[in-house]
Amino acid sequence: MLIRSFVISPFGSNCYVLxxxxxxxxxxxxxxxxxxxxxxxxxxxxxxRLAVEAIWNTHAHVDHVMGVDVVRDRLSVPxxxxxxxxxxxxxxxxxxxxxxxxxxxxxxxxxxxxxxxDVVTLGDLRFTVWHTPGHSPGSVCLIxxxxxxxGDTLFAGTIGRTDLPLSDPxxxxxxxxxxxxxxxxxxxxxxxxxxxxxxxxxxxxxxxQMN
Numbered sequence: 073m074l075i076r077s078f079v080i081s082p083f084g085s086n087c088y089v090l091x092x093x094x095x096x097x098x099x100x101x102x103x104x105x106x107x108x109x110x111x112x113x114x115x116x117x118x119x120x121r122l123a124v125e126a127i128w129n130t131h132a133h134v135d136h137v138m139g140v141d142v143v144r145d146r147l148s149v150p151x152x153x154x155x156x157x158x159x160x161x162x163x164x165x166x167x168x169x170x171x172x173x174x175x176x177x178x179x180x181x182x183x184x185x186x187x188x189x190d191v192v193t194l195g196d197l198r199f200t201v202w203h204t205p206g207h208s209p210g211s212v213c214l215i216x217x218x219x220x221x222x223g224d225t226l227f228a229g230t231i232g233r234t235d236l237p238l239s240d241p242x243x244x245x246x247x248x249x250x251x252x253x254x255x256x257x258x259x260x261x262x263x264x265x266x267x268x269x270x271x272x273x274x275x276x277x278x279x280x281q282m283n
Contacts, residue, residue, distance in 0.1 A: 073093065073218075074090070074094040076089045078113050080105075080112065080113065080139070082107070083106070083171075085264055086262065086263055087103065087104050089101075089102055089103075090197075090221075091120070091122050091194075092195030092197055096121040096122075098120075098123065099122075099195050100123060100194070101126045101127065102124060102149075103214075105136075105137070105139035105142070106134070106137065106138055107138050107139050108176065110139040110142050110143060113143075114143070124143075124149055126149050126152060127140055127144065129153045129182075130211060131207065131210060131224060132153060132164070133160060134164050136224075136263060137179065138168060140179055141179055150184050151184075152183070152185070153182040153185060153186075154185065154186060155187075157208055160208050160210070162178065187201065188202060189202075199216045201213075201214060204250065205243040206225060206239065206240055206243040206245070206246070206247045206248075207224040207236070208239065209238050211225050211247070213226070218258065219260070220270075224263040224264065226251055227262045228262060229265075229268075229273075231244065231279040231280070252274065252280065256271025257269060257270075258270045
């Protein structure tokens with residue numbers, strides 16, 4: 073397995089390239105391309121000769137999806153999203169104007185929708201889609217055997233904001249309680265900042281310590 077993180081958004085969000093192996097021709101996905109300046113991501117894919125199969129979006133906030141159409145146009149791959157985040161996806165141009173003072177065109181509709189419990193594969197890698205609303209209505213975490221991509225649900229030392237339009241603090245609490253059932257040695261790759269483990273967050277993250 074190969075995981076490479078890129079910080080391309082002004083908000084410091086992580087875009088990941090996930091590949092089944094670190095070898096030419098390996099199947100790969102791009103997770104959360106959050107800015108139109110995705111040249112470093114595409115250059116990495118080309119340099120390593122990865123066969124990108126899809127874009128996996130953990131949620132639809134502007135700093136996680138703004139580069140989706142750039143990647144789709146370049147690589148001709150489908151973009152996946154949870155259906156509950158379609159209103160957030162459709163509001164991306166307004167969000168870009170408000171938060172970044174940028175004028176960007178609307179995103180084309182997602183190509184496919186995943187539901188809670190879906191299993192997505194990348195070669196021999198398997199990830200289960202967990203619907204974890206709270207930060208946004210359609211936030212998901214992608215739970216693998218050794219690693220999980222937690223989007224803006226769970227960070228190292230903190231959690232995603234719940235004071236944004238369509239956020240839901242009560243839903244976030246339920247989502248975090250669900251994530252507490254994961255094994256301690258599971259490494260998390262969040263939407264912002266660095267990696268951590270469930271065990272570390274269980275001990276050190278005040279938002280992840282619930283009775």
